[in-house]
Amino acid sequence: MTRPYLAIILVMSVTGTLVNLAHAGQPTAPADSQVTHFHNIVRLLAIGAQQQKRTAIPGTDGWMFFVPELRALTVGPFWGDRASAVSRASNKRYADPLEPIADFHRQLKRAGIRLLVVPVPAKVAVYPERVAQNISFGPSSARGKTSPPRLDIHHQAFHKLLVSRGVEVVDLLPAFLEQRHDRRGPLYCKTDTHWSGRGVDVATAAILKSIGKPKWLRDLPLRKSISHTQPVTITGDLARTLDADKPVRETLPLTFVGRAKRRGRPVPTPVSRTSPVLVMGDSHALVFHDPTLHAAGAGLPDHIAAGLGLAVDLVAARGSGATATRISLLRRRDNLKGKKLVIWCFSIREYTESFSGWRTVPVIHR
Numbered sequence: 001m002t003r004p005y006l007a008i009i010l011v012m013s014v015t016g017t018l019v020n021l022a023h024a025g026q027p028t029a030p031a032d033s034q035v036t037h038f039h040n041i042v043r044l045l046a047i048g049a050q051q052q053k054r055t056a057i058p059g060t061d062g063w064m065f066f067v068p069e070l071r072a073l074t075v076g077p078f079w080g081d082r083a084s085a086v087s088r089a090s091n092k093r094y095a096d097p098l099e100p101i102a103d104f105h106r107q108l109k110r111a112g113i114r115l116l117v118v119p120v121p122a123k124v125a126v127y128p129e130r131v132a133q134n135i136s137f138g139p140s141s142a143r144g145k146t147s148p149p150r151l152d153i154h155h156q157a158f159h160k161l162l163v164s165r166g167v168e169v170v171d172l173l174p175a176f177l178e179q180r181h182d183r184r185g186p187l188y189c190k191t192d193t194h195w196s197g198r199g200v201d202v203a204t205a206a207i208l209k210s211i212g213k214p215k216w217l218r219d220l221p222l223r224k225s226i227s228h229t230q231p232v233t234i235t236g237d238l239a240r241t242l243d244a245d246k247p248v249r250e251t252l253p254l255t256f257v258g259r260a261k262r263r264g265r266p267v268p269t270p271v272s273r274t275s276p277v278l279v280m281g282d283s284h285a286l287v288f289h290d291p292t293l294h295a296a297g298a299g300l301p302d303h304i305a306a307g308l309g310l311a312v313d314l315v316a317a318r319g320s321g322a323t324a325t326r327i328s329l330l331r332r333r334d335n336l337k338g339k340k341l342v343i344w345c346f347s348i349r350e351y352t353e354s355f356s357g358w359r360t361v362p363v364i365h366r
Contacts, residue, residue: 034137035151038128039074045131046070056241062248063130064238066193069122070131072349077154079161087352094357097322097350098158102165104326107364108342109166111335116210117162118203118345120195120284121173123188125151126180147177155348170210175202190250191236193347194287197229197254197298204303207343211308216276216340222309226266229255234294254288254298257306268297272311276338279304279314280329281345282321289314300345313339321346322354326361335364 049057049067057065068088075086079098087095094100101117108115128148129135137148150156152173159169176187179202187199195203211217232254239247258266268289279285279301289299305312317324321344329336336342 034149035153038135038137038148038151041132041135042070042124043074046074054241056238057131058242059130060133061130061190062250063127063190064192064236064242065124065131066238066349068353069193069347069349070124072352073122073124073151073155075154075352077157078352079158087357088355089357090355091357094323094359097358098161098165100323100358100360101162102167103360104344104363105165105167107362108336110366111339111364113336113339113342114168114214115342115344116168116170116207118170118172118207118281118343119155119159119348119350120203120345121152121176122348123193123195125173126176126187150177152348155351158351168210170207172203172206175206185253189234189236189252191239191248192234192250192287192294193237194284194293196252197232197288198252200288200298200300200303201255203345204300204307207304208307211341214340217308220276220310223259224309225257225259225269225306226261227255227257227306228261228265229253230265232295232298254295255303256295256297257302258297266297268302269305269311271301271314273313274338275311275313276340277304277308277310277312278336278339278342279312279316279345280321280325280342281316282325282347282350283316283318284347285314285316285321285345286318304343320350320354320356322350323356323359323361326359326363329363330361 045057046067055067057067059065076082078086079096083096084092089095105115124131128137128151150173159171162169180187182198185196185198187196187202188194189196230253231251233249233251235247235249239249256266258268260267283293285300287293287299288295289301290296301312301314315325315328317328
């Protein structure tokens with residue numbers, strides 16, 4: 001009996017080890033087998049990079065990938081008894097993300113505040129064929145483009161656990177896979193760890209759909225925003241990591257939003273501490289919003305504000321949005337007074353790769 005495999009894959013890993021998963025034209029493997037084979041490839045790439053103390057690897061066609069994100073996709077279950085074995089947390093007491101997230105949800109719910117948890121899918125889960133040569137997944141979609149299976153199987157399982165605890169999780173991956181070949185450009189920067197401007201657009205649409213039209217929002221005076229899309233050239237953090245002397249630059253379209261125009265570009269809506277909507281998280285909540293992260297006025301907070309028609313509050317941290325942002329909320333000492341909605345957006349790698357880990361933080365005191 002002929003055994004089906006994923007594809008013919010001959011790639012030289014960062015350690016110089018040849019990775020070979022033979023296929024030789026055999027029928028496409030079942031989705032679970034495809035996922036297993038792909039995880040094995042990514043795991044080898046991550047291990048090789050870690051041995052060489054590299055945090056980024058080059059993929060194909062100018063794409064670059066963050067090694068901790070590759071690792072995060074392939075470590076397996078990362079909660080419960082497995083948490084301390086796979087987490088990068090310096091204090092293993094804070095290795096498990098499940099209870100801290102569920103506890104934050106309960107605190108907000110008691111205060112009448114809705115929480116949306118928005119994990120950002122790994123770039124490699126949306127564009128797996130870009131991590132190495134000759135990777136393919138089964139038949140083409142109706143659009144004539146190959147469509148990979150869901151590769152985030154452990155994150156899916158974890159999100160189901162969160163949902164069973166009452167936590168609302170906005171699953172972005174289906175929309176990202178559906179639109180990964182968008183004619184307006186890829187959903188991630190090729191040379192940076194973050195999503196692209198187009199990725200921000202798709203994520204915002206999914207978040208706004210989840211929010212819907214709650215009564216508290218309908219009762220507020222809302223204002224329309226204007227937008228302007230233009231190409232912006234950036235030097236990605238992965239490019240700087242791979243070649244600090246002469247990093248590659250890339251140009252991508254960004255959609256700037258605001259309420260008035262200045263020099264042909266909308267003026268960003270300032271964040272507001274008194275807003276009923278709080279956006280919080282890691283640098284995915286800052287990229288294209290904070291001018292030190294490529295641009296201002298085209299990031300997630302800007303697009304959420306434009307979509308809702310009101311200014312939003314913002315608490316975000318570079319590096320890790322797992323615990324630092326909730327500690328920042330605790331230090332405000334206002335019990336999130338006036339808040340109706342919290343949108344918590346962070347990379348999926350946070351679950352296992354955050355050195356500070358996941359602490360339970362008493363944000364709201366009674």
